[in-house]
Amino acid sequence: MPNKATxxxxxxxxxxxxxxxxxHTAWAMIKGHLAxxxxxxxxxxxxxxxxxxxxxxxxxxxxxxxxRISHELTRLDQAIGKSLADKDPAxxxxxxxxxSSYVDTDTAQQIRALLKNPHSAPRIPDDGEEIGxxxxxxxxxx
Numbered sequence: 001m002p003n004k005a006t007x008x009x010x011x012x013x014x015x016x017x018x019x020x021x022x023x024h025t026a027w028a029m030i031k032g033h034l035a036x037x038x039x040x041x042x043x044x045x046x047x048x049x050x051x052x053x054x055x056x057x058x059x060x061x062x063x064x065x066x067x068r069i070s071h072e073l074t075r076l077d078q079a080i081g082k083s084l085a086d087k088d089p090a091x092x093x094x095x096x097x098x099x100s101s102y103v104d105t106d107t108a109q110q111i112r113a114l115l116k117n118p119h120s121a122p123r124i125p126d127d128g129e130e131i132g133x134x135x136x137x138x139x140x141x142x
Contacts, residue, residue: 022118023089026111027080030096033107034076038069072102090115 045062079096083089093115097108 019118026093029111034073037102041065
């Protein structure tokens with residue numbers, strides 16, 4: 001797997017306080033984590049040997065995972081939108097972390113630490129270009 005590019009989370013232009021920047025960074029960390037997991041699933045599907053239709057359980061499982069991670073990213077976008085008007089955006093982030101089957105323990109701990117100390121913004125993955133490349137390859141292969 002190629003090395004992931006990383007960048008320091010930057011403050012949101014016009015945000016009124018470090019806590020708001022912290023919330024945006026936490027959502028970006030979750031999105032980066034889910035996008036990375038999606039990238040891994042797409043890569044597994046792309047490199048999987050040709051299956052026997054409807055007989056290959058592992059391949060069918062990968063296709064199910066691809067659908068589930070796409071739904072999870074949609075759910076994330078909806079949660080981000082709702083949190084913008086929420087009085088407790090950190091609580092909404094915690095709810096998302098607890099309800100997600102894709103946010104692992106290490107990522108959850110990093111996000112919780114960030115929310116407790118907004119000035120400790122960690123480096124977050126930037127998988128957008130890689131996902132776009134894999135999406136295009138999967139569409140081409142379909």
